[in-house]
Amino acid sequence: MEKATMHSLDMVNENIKKIGCLFPECITETVDENGNVKAAIDFEKLQENLSHATIGEGEERYQFTWPGKREAIHNANAPTNMTLRPCKAESVDFDNTENLYIEGDNLEVLKLLQENYLGKVKMIYIDPPYNTGNDFVYNDDFKEDTESFQSKSGMYDEDGNMLLQNFEKNTESNGRFHTDWLNMMYPRLKIARNLLSDDGVIFISIDDNEQENLKKICDEIFGEQNFLNNFVWLNKPEGRQISGVGAAGTHEYILLYSKNNTKQTVYNLSANWLQQIMPSSYNGINADIKTDAKGAYIITHELYNGNSKFNEETRPTLVFDIYYRETDGDIKIEAVSETHIHSGYVKIPPHPCNDGVHKYHAYRWSKEKILRESNDLEFIKKDNSFKIYSKRRDFDYTAVKDIITDIYTTNGNKNIRDLEIKGFDYPKSVELLIFLMKMVTTFYQDEEGESVKKVNNSIILDFFSGSATTAHAVMQLNAEDGGKRKFICVQLPEATAEDSEAYKAGYKNICEIGKERIRRAGNKIKEEFGEKAKDLDIGFRVLKLADSNMKDVYYSPAETDSADIFDVNNVKEDRTPLDLLFQVMPECNLPLSSKIEERTIEGKTVYFVNGNYLVACFDEGITEKLIKAVIDVPDSEKPYYFYMRNLGLESDKVLDNFEQLFVHYSPTTKRKVI
């Protein structure tokens, strides 16, 4: 019987593993402060491996730094033993939905997500505070002092809303202007990168206040080579004069970084669609759309290769005469000849080459392909001869540009006004998010490097969720294209000011606005799309960040008298079995949106998560009969993990037989006790 860890991933250990993969000889062992043996890196050996490429202390180097950076890195790597408590009452369709709405400080939440969403998120969009001097910046001090964090009194008011004393306005007057903001962003982005899949990307909205600093820390965290674009979003074309000097501001930025730029392709989208949403930047399809028996097509290129490098010398098999019979479209192909004729056919010689050396341009298609696929060619008569064009059937796409126009800040206001939601300033617009999402989640590369459309089930994360525009956009886009994208929104339950619109409308904190917005948007989309959206997931599971379900004794048993370690109730009194379940799910790598089935066996509640993958019972008084009912089943139905509490078993007799039962009936089940 193993003891469950009940805390998030320690990234330092993960980093040790990564270095170990490259330089196994650098892995060694040492003893921690409690005398336990642990893995460590032999730094001297690592330096030997990198002999002439290391920089000694104090030597000059290219770097971007600020006070507290080291602390920020440490912050990102340290594990947390906080937990996410499910809140069924505020959720929508809790049992079936795959979407998550998480309330709490996003640094802690990201750390918790690291356990089971490591490398699984396809797209992250964040709209962090721009550090304009008026927005709040997370004050991370409370995390250093867990005492104050865990005593609810300092953190929340009686309604459970986070108090503003935990944030401070980041104004120039507090003298640590960029530093605070960077210390807030750095650890969050560092963890965010861990969550991205190999082909994942992150979009970050920002304006001139911190754009340069953001780019610098992103270059460091994601790698300069993984910078893809700095989108200019023309969000206020009428201009806004804030500073009183210089020109009026019309735009913001959206930075785009990938986890691995080799996994990205050119972003193509439907030219028609782009023209609809951004008529100032896109002209749609610049060609006449024609139709033949096979369907719609356009013609853009003649059949010869415009590059004179491809000629009769370099491509002799691609230079020939084509004979075309206009009456029935029949084609014959012969070697180039001045004199040869076919009666009834018009001769079309290869395109002359003007490089002064060669006579002809080569064709782009082989003889065989021309004869085989002649219905994909168009012959257009010109002065007794013909020009040959290839038909493009898949013509409705064009490369996306790094400027975003025709979508304004006011669109976002309209989005929430339509849902009759009040009290949120400057929400991002749904159209903007749909544009970004379409760009990275409607195409993927197949083995041949072709972009292919597919039903998409990407996970989309927004850890500065605010008014939950991202969630709204995910549902809207899924309804439009039948995708199965899932959202994870994270937002701090920042209390709304008592004199604000939101407070008067009954929203005590930002999360309440966000959740209500998702509910209303989901219903509206369902209504609008009718039958097409009948399987659309408009639900979400609400999870709330809280201190650990376990008492301190769980994490530091050494400080407790060991004689009674097994008689100690190590779970906090106010926690439910479902709370415990959500703290152990990440240990089995199960997503927090996994299907949970609740069964009553022998009068106790037993949870089955993801089918028979994880079976857990956190009630007391578990009998042998119950254990047998769970594990004496056909082989394919036996649990992979079984969890229970340390005081879960009915008697010492059951405890004695516990291991034996598993060895006998289900030896492959990993059993763990909390």
Add this chain to the structure above:
Amino acid sequence: MFGFPVDSEIKKIVAKDALLGRVGMLAPASTSQKATFNEDIAQVVITNVVSTKSLPVAAGARVKGFYVARVSMKRKQFNPKNVETLLHRIGQKNILLALSYGDVVRFALKYDEHIVVSKDWVLAGEFRFSFSGLNLDDVWNGIVKQVAGNLWSDALSVAENLDIQEHIAKLQKEIANLEKKARSENQPARKLEFFNRKRDLESQLTEYQNGKSNHAQP
């Protein structure tokens, strides 16, 4: 025997040496192949030649006649590779093998590139094939269907049915394999990945078994 007409019966022993030597374009079997073959197969005897002479039906476009051979097996848990080798080297396209062990029998045949072996042992004295159709193509296809066993859709061609059956067998094998991997894996992320892959395949399998899937070629 097995319901074939009495006047189709013959008795012609096929020499194993001839089977394993050079057959037409095929090179002689290797020493190890021969050894493996001899571990399972004692004797091959052609017992019936079924044609328009012995069955009151017309010749088919594909099948003008077919053979039945009794193969005496040395053990019940035979190596399926040997049955494949035998079907491959016997030089007849349409031949039904009755793999006999004591008083029980299983059947095997080749249809294009598909090797079809019946799943269960049946009592040789009691088993009868049923024949139907207007020509030998229909009769032979009926035999293929009976040997292949369950899960047959008359709406699909024989080849399509066999494709689906092969795909199902492959899925079942893969599922068992993933189950084993998922149970023995200690690393949580990989363990879950194996489990989820297994579940995906299981739902594919259910789809196939319910005949929802109309692709013969998955």
